[in-house]
Amino acid sequence: MRYQPLSAATYREHRARFRQAMEKGGLAIFHSNDIMPTSADGSMPFKQASDIFYLSGIDQEETVLLLFPDAVDAKDREILFVRETSELLAIWEGAKFSQKEATELSGIATVLWTTSYEATIKRLVPQCEHLYLNSNEHLRQGNEVETREARKNKETCAQFPLHSVKRSAPIMHRIRSRKTKEEVEQIQRAIAITGKAFERICGFVKPGVKEYEIEAEISHEFIRNGSRGHAYTPIIASGYNACVLHYITNDQVCNDGDVILMDFGCEYGGYASDLTRCVPVNGRFTKRQRDVYNAVLRVKNEATQLLRPGTLLADYHKQVGKIMEGELIGLGLIDKNDVAKQDPEKPLYKKYFMHGTSHFLGLDVHDVGLWNEMIHPDMVFTVEPGIYIREEKLGIRLENNILTTRDNPIDLFADIPVEADAVEEMMNRVGKKVMA
Ligand code: GLY
Ligand code: MN
Ligand code: MN
Numbered sequence: 268m269r270y271q272p273l274s275a276a277t278y279r280e281h282r283a284r285f286r287q288a289m290e291k292g293g294l295a296i297f298h299s300n301d302i303m304p305t306s307a308d309g310s311m312p313f314k315q316a317s318d319i320f321y322l323s324g325i326d327q328e329e330t331v332l333l334l335f336p337d338a339v340d341a342k343d344r345e346i347l348f349v350r351e352t353s354e355l356l357a358i359w360e361g362a363k364f365s366q367k368e369a370t371e372l373s374g375i376a377t378v379l380w381t382t383s384y385e386a387t388i389k390r391l392v393p394q395c396e397h398l399y400l401n402s403n404e405h406l407r408q409g410n411e412v413e414t415r416e417a418r419k420n421k422e423t424c425a426q427f428p429l430h431s432v433k434r435s436a437p438i439m440h441r442i443r444s445r446k447t448k449e450e451v452e453q454i455q456r457a458i459a460i461t462g463k464a465f466e467r468i469c470g471f472v473k474p475g476v477k478e479y480e481i482e483a484e485i486s487h488e489f490i491r492n493g494s495r496g497h498a499y500t501p502i503i504a505s506g507y508n509a510c511v512l513h514y515i516t517n518d519q520v521c522n523d524g525d526v527i528l529m530d531f532g533c534e535y536g537g538y539a540s541d542l543t544r545c546v547p548v549n550g551r552f553t554k555r556q557r558d559v560y561n562a563v564l565r566v567k568n569e570a571t572q573l574l575r576p577g578t579l580l581a582d583y584h585k586q587v588g589k590i591m592e593g594e595l596i597g598l599g600l601i602d603k604n605d606v607a608k609q610d611p612e613k614p615l616y617k618k619y620f621m622h623g624t625s626h627f628l629g630l631d632v633h634d635v636g637l638w639n640e641m642i643h644p645d646m647v648f649t650v651e652p653g654i655y656i657r658e659e660k661l662g663i664r665l666e667n668n669i670l671t672t673r674d675n676p677i678d679l680f681a682d683i684p685v686e687a688d689a690v691e692e693m694m695n696r697v698g699k700k701v702m703a
Contacts, residue, residue, distance in 0.1 A: 269493050269495070270456075270493055270494075270535055270536035270537075271456075271536065272324050272372060272536060273324060273447075273449045273450065273453060273536070274449060275324075275371065275372065275373060275374030276374065277447055277448075277449045277450070278322065278323055278324045278372075278373050278374050278375075279374045280447055281321055281322050281442065281447065282322050282323075282334060282345065284442040285322065285334060285435075285438055285439070285442060286334060286336050288438040288441070288442070289334070289336060289397075289399060289438075290396075290397055290433070291337060291396070292337055292395055292396030292397055293335075293336070293337075293395065293396065293397040293398075293399050293433065294333065294334070294335040294338075294391060294392065294394075294395035294397070294398055294399065295332075295333070295334040295335070295398075295399035295400075295401075295435055296331065296332070296333055296388075296398065296399070296400060296401070296419070296423065297316070297318055297319040297322060297331065297332040297334075297401055297416070297435070298316065298319065298330075298331055298401070298414075298415050298416040298419050299315055299316050299319050299325075299327070299328055299329060299330040299331070299415065300313070300314055300315060300316045300328070300414060300415055300416075301328070301414070301415045302328050303412075312495075313326075313327075313328050315327070315330075315537070316414070316415075316416065317443075317537075317629075317630040317631050317635075318401055318435070318439050318443075319331075319332050320537055320630060321439070321443055321630060322334075323347060323372075323373040323375065324372045324373050325347065325349065325364065325369060325372065325373060326537065327349060327350060327363060327364055328350060329348075329349070329350040329381045330347070330348065330349055330350070330381070331347075331348040331381060331384050332345075332346070332347055332348075332375075333345070333346040333347075333348075333387070333391070334399075335391060335394075335395060337395075338391065338394065339394060342376070342377050343377070343391055345375050345376070345377060346375070346377045346378075346379060346387065347369055347370075347373055347375040347377065347378045347379070348378075348379050348380065348381040348383070348384045348387075349363065349364045349366070349369050349378060349379075349380065349381060350363050350364075350380070350381050351363075351380035351381065351382055352364070352365060366378040366379075366380075388423070388426075389426075392423075392426075392427050392430065395430070396430075396431065397430065397431045397432070397433050398423060398424075398427065398430045398431070398432050398433070399432075399433045399434070399435045399438075400420045400423065400424075400432055400433070400434070400435060401416055401420075401434075401435040401436060401439065402416065402417065402420065402434065402435075402436055403416075403417075403436070404434070404436035404437070404440070404635075405631075405633070405635055406638060407633065436635075437637075439635060440635040440636055440637055441637055443629055443630065443634065443635050443636070444627055444629075444634070444635065444636035444637060444643075444646055445643055445644075445645045445646060446629065446645050446646065446647055446670075447645075450538065450629065451645075451647070451670060453535060453536045453537075453538040454538045454539075454540060454628070454629070454647060454668070454679065455679060456535045456536070456538075457494070457498070457532065457533050457534060457535035457536075457538050457539060457540035458532075458540040458542075458668060458679050458680060458683075460488065460489055460492040460493075460494050460533045460535060460540075461489075461531065461532050461533050461540045461542050461683075462542075462680070462682060462683045463488050463492065464484070464485045464488035464489060464531070464533065465529075465542065465544055465683055465684075466693065466697055467484055467485070467487075467488045467697075468481050468484050468485060468529070468546075469546065469690070469693045469694045469697045469698065470694070470697030470698045470700060471484050471698075472521065472527065472546055472548060472550075472694065472698075473521075473548070473549070473550075473698070474521065474522060474523035474548050474549055475520060475521070476520070476521050477518065477519070477520055477521070478503040478504065478505060478508075478517040478518060478519050478520075478521060478527070479503070479517045479518055481503045481517075481521075481527070481529065482501055482503050482517050482531075485497075485501060485503075485529075485531050489533040492533075492535075493535065494533040494534055494535050495534055496533070496534065497531060497532070497533065497534070498532045498533060498534035498539035498540060498541065498632050499532065499539070499541070499632045500515045501515070501517070501529070501530065501531035502514050502515055502517070502528065502529065502530040502531070502543075503517040503527065503528075503529050503531070504517075504527065504528045504529075504530075504662065505519060505520075505521040505522065505525045505526070505527040505528075505548065506519075506521075506522060506525035506526070506527075506660045506661075507657065507660040507662075508528075508662075509526065509527070509528035509545070509655065509661065509662025509663070509664075510655040510656070510657045510660070510661075510662040512621070512622060512655070521548045522548060523548055523549050524548065524549065524553070525547075525548050525660070526545050526546065526547055526548070526552070526556050526560075526661060526662075526663065527545065527546055527547075527548060528543065528545045528662050528663065528664055529543065529544055529545070529546070530542070530543040530664065530666065532632065537630055538629060538630060539628055539629065539630070539631065539632040539634075540628075540668060541628055541632050541649050541651075541666060541668060542666055542667070542668070542680060542683065543651055543653075543664045543665055543666030544665065544666075544683075544685070544690065545560065545662075545663045545664065545665065545690075546690055546694060547691070547694075550691060550694045550695055550698065551691060552687055552691065555659070555661075556661060556663075557687050558598060559598060559654050559656070559661060559663050560663050560665075560687050561687060562594040562595075562597065562598055562654060563594075563652055563653060563654050563663045563664065563665050564665055564685065564686070564687070565590075565594060566587065566590050566591050566594055566652040567650050567651075567652050567665045567666075567667065567685075569587075569590050570583075570586075570587045570590065570624055570625070570650045570652060571650050571667070571669055571676055571678060572675075572676065573586055573587070574625070574642060574648055574650070574669050574671050574676045575642060575671065575676065576641065576642055576643055576644055576671065576673060577641050577642065578641060578642045579639075579640075579641055579642075580625070580638055580639075580640075580642065581638075581639070583624070583625070583642070584623060584624055584625070587624040587652065588614060588616055588620075591616045591619075591620050591652060591654075592606060592614065592615070592616045594654075595615075595616050595619055595620075595654070598654070600618075600619055600654075600656065601615045601616065601618070601619070619654050619655055619656060620652060620653060620654060620655070621655070622651075622653070624650060624651060624652055625648045625649050625650050625651065626648065626649055627646065627647065627648060628647045628648060628649055628668055629647060634647075642671055643671065644671050644672050644673045645670070645671065645672075646670070646671045647668060647669065647670050647671075647679070648668070648669050648671070649666055649667070649668055649669070650666065650667055650669055651664055651665070651666035651667075652664070652665065653665075665685060667679070667680040667681075667683075667685070668680055
């Protein structure tokens with residue numbers, strides 16, 4: 268394995284959290300993702316479904332997990348199915364989990380081959396009252412491709428049409444949003460690698476480099492540190508491109524006098540980090556660039572302090588909007604008299620700051636969580652305000668990852684330079700080292 272997995276004790280704790288939320292007589296089923304095809308005999312690299320990974324640590328296709336706390340036979344209370352390994356498979360694809368290895372990693376005593384899943388379901392479902400089935404209830408999910416889980420859910424419902432069906436997703440959203448200690452440590456490992464990559468590119472950026480050359484430097488630093496790569500498609504956007512919020516072509520030249528917005532983060536052991544930094548291509552911000560940069564920085568810092576237990580995320584976003592409004596008036600981008608008359612449903616600040624300030628972070632970069640509930644301790648959020656001025660070909664966003672506690676929020680990117688002076692200093696220092 269190229270990463271240190273979480274301990275079996277942590278996976279046990281994750282499953283205990285799920286069980287506590289189940290009703291009596293419930294049987295929960297979680298499936299892994301498919302290996303997605305491309306063309307001809309090609310396939311995408313396998314990406315495990317986050318929920319089964321969270322509950323078992325098994326990063327392998329054709330895995331299934333059953334949680335049935337009230338099963339008559341204790342051996343049936345937790346069952347993990349893994350793809351049957353063989354000599355042939357070992358030669359062509361490499362070793363798969365043995366049953367013993369799967370037990371050691373997940374802490375699940377009963378591990379069977381996936382080929383016995385159908386027979387096991389036939390035996391156990393008649394014993395249960397409720398089937399807990401999982402689905403993608405992420406607020407922004409919108410994929411037309413049917414997942415393995417959705418396909419299997421249909422089969423299960425067709426086979427057992429009279430069982431009551433309950434949704435696992437709201438439970439998963441709740442438990443995954445409160446990070447366990449080892450999860451935070453894993454996110455911190457991802458963050459440390461992302462920080463190294465930022466340092467590396469500070470020494471690399473200069474007028475004339477292509478955006479994709481910067482991307483390549485980042486990928487290099489990620490992979491040499493045990494990451495599988497980017498947690499999401501990176502945005503390396505110089506000049507005007509920074510105003511295109513989902514710019515991912517990364518194919519333009521970085522010009523003297525422009526600022527580059529870089530939104531990137533590595534995954535480590537399945538966990539994401541999510542950083543945005545903006546640097547001047549020539550190593551020095553102009554006065555205007557610095558003014559906009561500092562305005563975004565102040566919003567980021569104030570927003571971070573608002574991430575405290577008891578706050579509703581909707582209220583938090585409104586408060587950050589107010590702070591941004593003040594900064595945009597200060598920069599002369601919106602007028603305070605116009606703001607006084609604005610439609611509260613369409614605040615003027617949205618012309619320059621059109622996205623949300625924060626999202627949950629974890630196994631998924633836009634992680635699951637309960638958006639309509641209060642912030643709790645042990646949640647990890649991004650804070651990522653931005654100002655995008657198309658007419659000035661300038662876009663600034665600054666993004667750090669924050670752990671909530673009972674008290675002060677902890678900035679997990681606190682060691683990565685963010686003040687304009689510190690960024691310039693780092694470009695200068697690391698750049699000289701690279702040239703020496
Ligand atoms: N990189 C995606 C985001 O910042 O939300
Ligand atoms: Mn980001
Ligand atoms: Mn983000």
